[in-house]
Amino acid sequence: MGRHRWIRSGLIVAIIVAAFVAGSVVLVKAQADFRAQWARTGHANREFARAEATVETRGVSAAHCGRCHSEQGFLAWLPQLEKGNPGLITKPDGSPADEAYLSNLGLNRFSVRPITCATCHQADFKLRVTASTPVLPAGFRAAGVGLGAQCMTCHNTRNGAITWNAPDPRRYSAPHTAAQADVIMGKNAFFVPPAEAPISPHASFIGDACVTCHVRFNKESHTFKAPANVCTRCHGADVTAGRVQGGIKTLLHEVEGAIGAKVLAARARIAVIRNWDPKTDQYTDNFRVDPAQIVSVDLAEIHGQQGVKFNLRSGAAWYSQLGSVMDASGRPVFATADPIVRAGWNYFLIEGDDSFGVHNPRFARTVLLATLDALK
Numbered sequence: 001m002g003r004h005r006w007i008r009s010g011l012i013v014a015i016i017v018a019a020f021v022a023g024s025v026v027l028v029k030a031q032a033d034f035r036a037q038w039a040r041t042g043h044a045n046r047e048f049a050r051a052e053a054t055v056e057t058r059g060v061s062a063a064h065c066g067r068c069h070s071e072q073g074f075l076a077w078l079p080q081l082e083k084g085n086p087g088l089i090t091k092p093d094g095s096p097a098d099e100a101y102l103s104n105l106g107l108n109r110f111s112v113r114p115i116t117c118a119t120c121h122q123a124d125f126k127l128r129v130t131a132s133t134p135v136l137p138a139g140f141r142a143a144g145v146g147l148g149a150q151c152m153t154c155h156n157t158r159n160g161a162i163t164w165n166a167p168d169p170r171r172y173s174a175p176h177t178a179a180q181a182d183v184i185m186g187k188n189a190f191f192v193p194p195a196e197a198p199i200s201p202h203a204s205f206i207g208d209a210c211v212t213c214h215v216r217f218n219k220e221s222h223t224f225k226a227p228a229n230v231c232t233r234c235h236g237a238d239v240t241a242g243r244v245q246g247g248i249k250t251l252l253h254e255v256e257g258a259i260g261a262k263v264l265a266a267r268a269r270i271a272v273i274r275n276w277d278p279k280t281d282q283y284t285d286n287f288r289v290d291p292a293q294i295v296s297v298d299l300a301e302i303h304g305q306q307g308v309k310f311n312l313r314s315g316a317a318w319y320s321q322l323g324s325v326m327d328a329s330g331r332p333v334f335a336t337a338d339p340i341v342r343a344g345w346n347y348f349l350i351e352g353d354d355s356f357g358v359h360n361p362r363f364a365r366t367v368l369l370a371t372l373d374a375l376k
Helices: 002-038 046-052 055-070 071-082 099-105 149-156 180-185 210-216 230-235 241-265 338-355 362-373
Strands: 271-275 282-288 295-300 305-312 317-321
Touching: 002 099, 046 055, 046 230, 055 071, 055 099, 055 180, 071 099, 149 180, 149 210, 180 338, 230 241, 230 305, 230 362, 241 295, 241 338, 295 317, 338 362
Parallel strands: none
Antiparallel strands: 271 282, 271 317, 295 305, 305 317
């Protein structure tokens, strides 16, 4: 009888060990799959981390960009964020981080790591930020967004809160292009009262916001690319992303055209720009122009600032940040109080969300229509 008990116990142990080994093999394979998927994303781009988050390329402003463009910067910044300071990376005593401190964190071209598994996940693979975010660099807190809180911690405009009816924003900033959290939460648009800026059902009713569509409904979850048919899963076969996006793309085109028309109407006053070359990423200061050569205007974001592309009769183009478009006396042709500055912010907010309305259709449409009205 004792021998039989020993045999049964041995079988049970063997089964448990086999199950553990099998489970470990599955876990290791899943992790390998996730890493392979991650490697195909922008999060894995170490050269981009070197360009955006190191002292060699950014100096002390690596304390700004390094927060979200590097593993080491994010892990240094997150405890600070959770204590209520969404600003730049600081030293432990709260003083501004200098280049030596940032380099010691790993924000140098030899050590910097891009957005890795450890950036978002703890050692037990749980996400670092869940349920609700602290107050973000965009000036608001995203509450009740489940696992999507991790994504929103970095995917926001990072330029502070917008006062919707401010007559003068006093800056030419463009929202950071990862504007998804602002759009989903219905935040930070000019000309739109908060009561008319709806939070998206994608934030409040699908459990984990970003993670539901970009990870859970995605067979290759760690590419973070929502499947082409993701909308039909909840809304039926007739509701595709393309049907939502068509109208928003039209409105974006109209807003860009309306802003461009106002810039073109003032072209006779344009005498000097700080010309930017998109191929070399270099500027030419005090670049004198002949405004008669300008035939049309497109919008462009240049190093975090609203900018314009002047299309010329020759087929060439000049680029300039909006605040560097000067008249003959050296004054900006377009003051920060000009409505095109607030309109430009709204344009880049919706354009930089990159879903063309899918994340929050009502908000995107409301913002763009209000912007067109303001430009009239």
